[in-house]
Amino acid sequence: MSQHLHLEAEILDLRTTHPFVIARGGQSDDRTIWVRLRDRDGLEGWGEAAASRYYGETPESVLSALNVYVSGMPTDPFDLEDTERRWVTTLGRNAAARAALSAALHDLVGKRLGVPLYRLWGLDPAKAPRSTFTIGLDTDERIRAKVHEAVEYPILKVKLGTDRDRRILETIREATDKELRVDANGGWTVKRAIRMLPLLEEFNVTVLEQPLPPSDLEGLAAVTRHARMPVIADESCLTVEDIPPLVGKVDGINIKLAKCGSLREALRMVAVARAHGMLVMVGCMIESSLGITAAAHLTPLVDLVDLDGAALLSNDPFVGATIAGGHVALPEGPGLGVRAR
Amino acid sequence: MSQHLHLEAEILDLRTTHPFVIARGGQSDDRTIWVRLRDRDGLEGWGEAAASRYYGETPESVLSALNVYVSGMPTDPFDLEDTERRWVTTLGRNAAARAALSAALHDLVGKRLGVPLYRLWGLDPAKAPRSTFTIGLDTDERIRAKVHEAVEYPILKVKLGTDRDRRILETIREATDKELRVDANGGWTVKRAIRMLPLLEEFNVTVLEQPLPPSDLEGLAAVTRHARMPVIADESCLTVEDIPPLVGKVDGINIKLAKCGSLREALRMVAVARAHGMLVMVGCMIESSLGITAAAHLTPLVDLVDLDGAALLSNDPFVGATIAGGHVALPEGPGLGVRAR
Numbered sequence: 001m002s003q004h005l006h007l008e009a010e011i012l013d014l015r016t017t018h019p020f021v022i023a024r025g026g027q028s029d030d031r032t033i034w035v036r037l038r039d040r041d042g043l044e045g046w047g048e049a050a051a052s053r054y055y056g057e058t059p060e061s062v063l064s065a066l067n068v069y070v071s072g073m074p075t076d077p078f079d080l081e082d083t084e085r086r087w088v089t090t091l092g093r094n095a096a097a098r099a100a101l102s103a104a105l106h107d108l109v110g111k112r113l114g115v116p117l118y119r120l121w122g123l124d125p126a127k128a129p130r131s132t133f134t135i136g137l138d139t140d141e142r143i144r145a146k147v148h149e150a151v152e153y154p155i156l157k158v159k160l161g162t163d164r165d166r167r168i169l170e171t172i173r174e175a176t177d178k179e180l181r182v183d184a185n186g187g188w189t190v191k192r193a194i195r196m197l198p199l200l201e202e203f204n205v206t207v208l209e210q211p212l213p214p215s216d217l218e219g220l221a222a223v224t225r226h227a228r229m230p231v232i233a234d235e236s237c238l239t240v241e242d243i244p245p246l247v248g249k250v251d252g253i254n255i256k257l258a259k260c261g262s263l264r265e266a267l268r269m270v271a272v273a274r275a276h277g278m279l280v281m282v283g284c285m286i287e288s289s290l291g292i293t294a295a296a297h298l299t300p301l302v303d304l305v306d307l308d309g310a311a312l313l314s315n316d317p318f319v320g321a322t323i324a325g326g327h328v329a330l331p332e333g334p335g336l337g338v339r340a341r
Numbered sequence: 342m343s344q345h346l347h348l349e350a351e352i353l354d355l356r357t358t359h360p361f362v363i364a365r366g367g368q369s370d371d372r373t374i375w376v377r378l379r380d381r382d383g384l385e386g387w388g389e390a391a392a393s394r395y396y397g398e399t400p401e402s403v404l405s406a407l408n409v410y411v412s413g414m415p416t417d418p419f420d421l422e423d424t425e426r427r428w429v430t431t432l433g434r435n436a437a438a439r440a441a442l443s444a445a446l447h448d449l450v451g452k453r454l455g456v457p458l459y460r461l462w463g464l465d466p467a468k469a470p471r472s473t474f475t476i477g478l479d480t481d482e483r484i485r486a487k488v489h490e491a492v493e494y495p496i497l498k499v500k501l502g503t504d505r506d507r508r509i510l511e512t513i514r515e516a517t518d519k520e521l522r523v524d525a526n527g528g529w530t531v532k533r534a535i536r537m538l539p540l541l542e543e544f545n546v547t548v549l550e551q552p553l554p555p556s557d558l559e560g561l562a563a564v565t566r567h568a569r570m571p572v573i574a575d576e577s578c579l580t581v582e583d584i585p586p587l588v589g590k591v592d593g594i595n596i597k598l599a600k601c602g603s604l605r606e607a608l609r610m611v612a613v614a615r616a617h618g619m620l621v622m623v624g625c626m627i628e629s630s631l632g633i634t635a636a637a638h639l640t641p642l643v644d645l646v647d648l649d650g651a652a653l654l655s656n657d658p659f660v661g662a663t664i665a666g667g668h669v670a671l672p673e674g675p676g677l678g679v680r681a682r
Contacts, residue, residue, distance in 0.1 A: 078456075078460045078463060079463065079465055080463025080464075081462075081463045081464050081465065081468075081641065081642070082465050082468065109463075113454045113455075113456065114454075115419075115454065119419045120461065121422075122419060122420065122421025122422045122450075122605065123421075123422050124420055124422065124423050127422075127423065240612070240615070240616045241616065243616060244588075244616055244617055247585075264463065267612070268612035268615075268616070271581070271608070271609035271612040271613055272612055272613050272616040274581070274609070275581045275582065275584060275585060275609070275613040276585055300422065301422070
C-alpha cells in the first residue's frame with residue numbers, strides 16, 4: 001500500500017466549437033484543471049475540475065483549494081468515505097476541486113484493482129440512456145447551423161431564458177422534429193414560466209430544466225403543477241441536502257459532479273431522489289472527456305443524460321466516454337478509463 | 342469471466358446459548374440457510390438467509406425462493422445492480438433469501454478483486470460504533486445471570502414489551518450501570534409507550550426501538566415527540582421506500598439485511614436516512630457470523646450497531662466479524678472475509 005499520494009494540477013485551455021452562451025451569459029471559463037494523483041508505484045488517478053463562475057469558482061480558486069485539500073490527502077486511496085468527508089469539512093464549497101480529487105481517487109482505486117469504475121459500482125453500461133446535445137443561445141442563422149451540425153444526436157437540449165425564446169423554438173422546430181428538452185437556467189419568473197408552458201407543449205418539449213432562479217422553490221412547485229412535462233431542478237439542487245426541500249416541488253434533479261463535489265455524493269443523490277420517486281438526470285459543465293467520463297460512469301443509474309461538454313469542444317485533450325449518436329459509450333480501461341489524446 | 346454461477350444452499354441448525362424470547366414470542370427458527378455461489382474458477386461467494394417467521398418466511402420458503410432466484414443468476418457477479426433489481430421484480434418479499442444471494446455476490450466480487458468488501462466500499466472499519474448485546478425476555482434470575490455473562494459488553498439492549506417491563510428494567514439496573522437501550526418490538530400501545538417514557542428516563546435508557554406496531558406511524562410520531570431519547574424504527578422500516586413516510590416521525594431507522602434484502606439497498610437506506618438527518622442503526626436476526634459479517638461491513642457508516650446475533654449462539658459454524666467487548670472487528674480477508682470454523 002502506497003503511503004503517499006503526490007498531487008499535480010495543470011490548467012487546460014479548452015475551446016468550444018461555437019461560443020457557448022446561456023441565459024445568464026457565457027457559462028464557463030473554458031479553462032479547467034487537470035488533477036493527477038500519483039502513488040509510489042507510479043500509478044496515476046486523474047480528475048478534472050470545471051470551475052463555475054456562477055458558484056464563485058475560477059481556475060485560480062480551484063488551484064488554491066487544491067492546495068488546502070492536499071493536506072487531507074489519504075495515505076490509502078481506498079479510504080474514500082473519510083477522505084471526502086475530511087475535505088468538505090476542511091474547506092466547504094469548492095465543489096469542482098473536490099470533484100476532481102474524488103474522480104482521481106476513484107480512478108486510482110479502479111486502476112489498483114484493474115476494473116472500470118462502473119464495474120466496481122456493479123453497473124451495466126448498456127443501461128445508460130441516450131445523451132442530449134445542447135444548442136446554446138445564438139442568432140437564428142447560427143442556431144440553424146448548429147442543429148444541422150448536431151444531426152447525429154437524437155435529442156437536443158435547447159437553452160432558453162431570454163426574450164428570444166419563441167423565435168429560438170420556432171427556428172429549431174423548423175429545422176428538426178427531434179425530441180427537444182428545454183433548459184432556462186433560471187432565466188424565467190414564475191409568471192413567465194407558466195406563460196411559456198403552452199408554447200413548450202406546442203413544440204413538443206419533453207423536459208423543462210430549471211425554469212426559475214435557484215431559491216424559488218415555491219415558484220418551482222407552481223410551475224411543476226402547471227407543466228405537463230417533467231420539471232427538473234439543476235441550479236436548485238447541488239448536494240443531497242438540497243433534495244428533501246425539493247420533494248413534491250419538482251419532478252427530478254440534475255446531478256453534476258462540479259456541483260456535488262464527489263462521486264460518492266452523486267451516488268447518494270441518486271438513492272435519495274429515487275427514494276422520493278424523482279427522476280434523476282446527470283449533467284456536466286464545459287469540460288473535457290476526463291470530467292465527462294467520471295460522470296458517465298453514473299449513467300446506468302439515471303433517467304436523463306446531458307453529457308455533451310466534451311462533444312462541444314474543438315480541442316478535447318482526452319479520450320474517454322463518448323456520446324456519438326447520443327449513445328453513451330463507456331471506456332473499458334480500469335478506473336475512469338481515460339487516456340490523454 | 343466466469344459464465345455460470347452454481348448455487349448451493351444448506352440449512353444450518355443454530356443454537357442460542359439461552360432461549361431467545363421477545364415481545365411477540367420466540368423470534369426465529371434458529372435454522373438459517375447457508376448460500377454458496379461457485380464460479381467456474383472454483384471461487385465461492387457465501388451468504389446467509391435468516392428466515393423471519395414475522396415476515397412469513399421459513400427455512401423451507403427460503404429454499405423455494407432460492408429455486409426461483411436461481412433462474413435470474415448473473416453470468417457476471419459484478420452485474421450487481423441489475424441482478425438485484427431482477428430478483429426483486431421476479432419474486433418480491435423473501436428478503437432473507439435475496440440478502441443471502443446479495444451477500445454471496447458481493448463476497449465473490451471482493452474475492453475476485455482480492456479486497457475486503459469494506460475497502461470496495463471505501464470505508465474505514467475503525468469508524469464502526471460499538472455493538473450492543475441483547476438481553477432477551479426471561480425470569481429475573483436468568484436476566485441477572487445474562488447481565489453477568491454479558492460483562493464484556495459496554496452497552497446492553499433490553500427487550501421489553503410485556504407486563505414485566507418495570508421489573509426487568511429494575512433487575513437489570515440493579516445488576517449494572519451500563520448504557521441501556523430498549524427494544525419493545527412493537528409490543529406497546531401509544532398510551533403505554535408514553536406512560537413508559539418517564540420510567541425509561543429514570544433508568545437512563547438512551548435509545549428506544551420500535552415501541553409500537555409497525556403501521557402506527559402517527560403513534561410513533563407521538564412517542565417521538567414525548568421521548569427525550571431517540572426513537573428508532575425497526576419493524577416499521579424494511580426498505581428505502583419506508584423511509585420517506587417516517588421522516589419527522591422517528592429519529593432513526595434500523596437497517597437489517599434480512600428485511601431490506603440487499604447490501605446495495607442497505608447502502609441506499611443509509612444515504613436516504615442521512616439526507617433526512619435521521620440516525621442509522623444496523624441490526625440483525627439470530628444468525629451466524631456469516632450473516633453478521635455481511636452486515637458488519639456497513640458499520641463504519643452507521644451511528645448504532647446491534648450485531649450480536651452470532652454472539653448469542655453456542656454453535657457458530659463460521660469465523661468472521663466479531664463484537665468482543667462491543668468492539669466491531671471486521672475480518673481482513675477478501676470479500677466478506679468469512680471462513681468456516
